[in-house]
Amino acid sequence: MPKRVVFTPDALNEPFGQQIYERVSSLNLPVEVMKNNRITGLRGADERETYRIAKNTLAVVNAPPSAFRLQPIPPSADWQMNLAEGCPAYCQYCYLAGSLQGPPVIRAYANLPKMLKATAACEVPGKLTTFEVSCYTDVIGIEHLTGSLAECIRYFGTREQAQLRFVTKYDQVDALLNLPHHNQTRARVSLNADPVARRLEGGTASVEARLQALRKLALPRQEGGGGYPVGVVLAPIMPIPDWQEHYTHLLNRLAETLDFACDLNAEFISHRFTPGSKDVLLQWYPNTSLEMNEQTRAGKRNKFGGTKYVYKPADMQILKQFFYREWQKRFPDAPILYWT
Secondary structure, X not given: OXXXXXXXXXXXXXXXXXXXXXXXXXXXXXEEEOOOOOOOOOOOOOHHHHHHHHHOEEEEEOOOHHHHOOEXXXXXXXXXXXXXXXXXOEEOOOOOOOOXXXXXXXXXXXXHHHHHHHHHHHOOOOOOEEEEOOOOOOOOOOHHHHOHHHHHHHHHOOOOOEEEEEEEOOOOOHHHOOOOOOOOEEEEEEEOOHHHHHHHEEOOOOHHHHHHXXXXXXXXXXXXXXXXXXXXXXXXXXXXXXXXXXXXXXXXXXXXXXXXXXXXXXXXXXXXXXXXXXXXHHHHOOOOOOOOOHHXXXXXXXXXXXXXXXXXXXXXXXXXXXXXXXXXXXXXXXXXXXXX
């Protein structure tokens, strides 16, 4: 629950913005309407205080025109479409660090229905086109406040050639189970070894709670579930002490949880960081135990000319072989979409 909710005048001019206003008002949250379309009052005395203020603020705004020009985002999906920017979780490896401008306030978009209609221009006739909405937020983490994910699921349920993709570290999925998704939404849950989740994924649901949420989403409707196509995002994979033991336990629990036939796939993402993200994360979490030692990593250039630090090729190969082998042993019919 945010400590502060602000609306811009433009956002309140949108019918969906009015719906969000009614949702947050019903939760008895303090609501402010800005005099103009700028969000103020986010800066603290230092970076850590600014971080705390911003993370506890939900700003309901209109997405700028640039948000309608969708960007390709392989290998996760064909296109990235953001229903919000900024995340309520406190993951100490946060991939948003350094990638979003200004304080990490959560901005939910009131003109979402217009954004959804615009996605039709990206669809390719005769081909399934996928749209990822979880790049810059955890959609379940704010769903009780916005209803934005349900809006997306209902919309994509009407599109035969398009599929919505979302991923979450939260478990409040009950409100999604009866939505008319028509198999056009793939619901994914982000999982990790217990020591990583407990130590580095603050403010999120436990791994066990996420497993149960995944089960609910995947179970057939006639058994009380959502009947969704589902996915597992194992991320960020880290060679912590006794990592084989911890990740084996996780995969065993996953196999026990999904003990029925379902449409399942997997994505494997190893930990990486950039010089910019490391700098921001150390300001946000100065006492973090997250390993970010460039000397033990391999530098890799991205398409924009920047550098990210990934595990060295030999280490990466050991990790990849383990996860592919162990996954295929338990889930031979569930494809691995990629390793990165």
